[in-house]
Amino acid sequence: MSDDALLDIQPGRPLWLITLADLALLLVGFFVLLQANQTLTPHDLARGIAEGFGVEPAPVAMPVASHGVAGFAPGSAVLPQSTDALVKWARAELRDPRVRLTVTASTDGSAADVDPGSHSATVLAADRARAVAAALAAGGVPDARLLLSTTPAHGPRAVVVTLAFAGETISQGTPR
Structure with missing residues (x-):
């Protein structure tokens, strides 16, 4: 050809x-x-x-203990009480490098317990979680060991700080 x-x-x-x-x-x-x-x-x-894609999932942290802040006014993220006891507890527990803290906030589900600017309960819960996390960070708790979350379920106007076992750490500092 x-x-x-x-x-x-x-x-x-x-x-x-x-x-x-x-x-x-x-x-x-x-x-x-x-x-x-x-x-x-x-x-x-x-x-x-x-x-x-073959990525291994991160291990689920196992909750061990919790501490909290309750008594928020409806529609407010201002801390209702001193967080000195919470900060002292968190600093003592975080001496173990295998644990982390999860700061979970909630609202009571009423029409009055919403963010005044956006009228969103989720935004108010996030503001409450940030207020407690800021108090922890101001007290010397490393913010890299904090995880913030909000709960969709309506409960008390509170923030719960949960201590969880995150696993052994490897030399680079990531959990196994």
Whole structure:
């Protein structure tokens, strides 16, 4: 076969069709991801994607003890009492490098217990958690060992600081 005969051979599919097929597959994948996001919790979806890429999940911290601040006024994130006892407890417990503290705040679910600016209970709970975390940090608790969270369940107007065993640390400082 001559070189001129090779130039006359047409490809089996036009290039635009291959590009269109790639785009269609990307769109199908995107819609599958959207559908999965509706039926799974964001935590389950992230765990599934991480497992798909072969990433090992971080170990779940085991709660051991807790301490808290209660008595917040409705709609307020101002600390209702001194946090000296909480700071003393946290500093003593964090001497062990294998533990971490989780600061979880909640609201009581009433219409009065919301953030005055945004009218959101979640924002108010986050403000309460930040106020307690700031008091802990001001008392010498390293903020790198604090995890802030809010609870969707309505309970008392309080912030609970939970001590959890996070696992042994390796030389780089990440938990095993």
